[in-house]
Amino acid sequence: MKPRSAIVALTLALVAGPNAAISQERGCRSPEPVDTINEMFSAIVACWEPPPGTAGMTLTLQFSIRRNGTLIGKPRATYSRLGDDGSLNRAFVASVLEALDKALPLPVSDRMGGAIAGRLLFPRFTAASGDES
Numbered sequence: 001m002k003p004r005s006a007i008v009a010l011t012l013a014l015v016a017g018p019n020a021a022i023s024q025e026r027g028c029r030s031p032e033p034v035d036t037i038n039e040m041f042s043a044i045v046a047c048w049e050p051p052p053g054t055a056g057m058t059l060t061l062q063f064s065i066r067r068n069g070t071l072i073g074k075p076r077a078t079y080s081r082l083g084d085d086g087s088l089n090r091a092f093v094a095s096v097l098e099a100l101d102k103a104l105p106l107p108v109s110d111r112m113g114g115a116i117a118g119r120l121l122f123p124r125f126t127a128a129s130g131d132e133s
Helices: 003-015 037-045 086-103 110-116
Strands: 058-065 071-081 124-126
């Protein structure tokens, strides 16, 4: 990985840290153009509904997006902290992938599309306790 790519990847991982799943200021499939990394992750998280009983579970995905907001290839899990119940774990992972499917293609601005096109993104999804997500 090139040094600049490593810095971008680290920055994105930190921006989408454990609390990224709490912010849901956007509605799912909002037509408002995404112009920042935070807005992009909020747009995805707005489509996410973690299953009951998954509080504390975490999944970090790696994927890239084209300048038009569509997915390049398949997302890949790079980190997970799941529970002991296999069916609940599968439901949690499925909920994250479903959120990504619902949110894409993202309505990215021209500026944002040029900035993120083909770059690796690492959003982290963490189910909050209680009714929060």
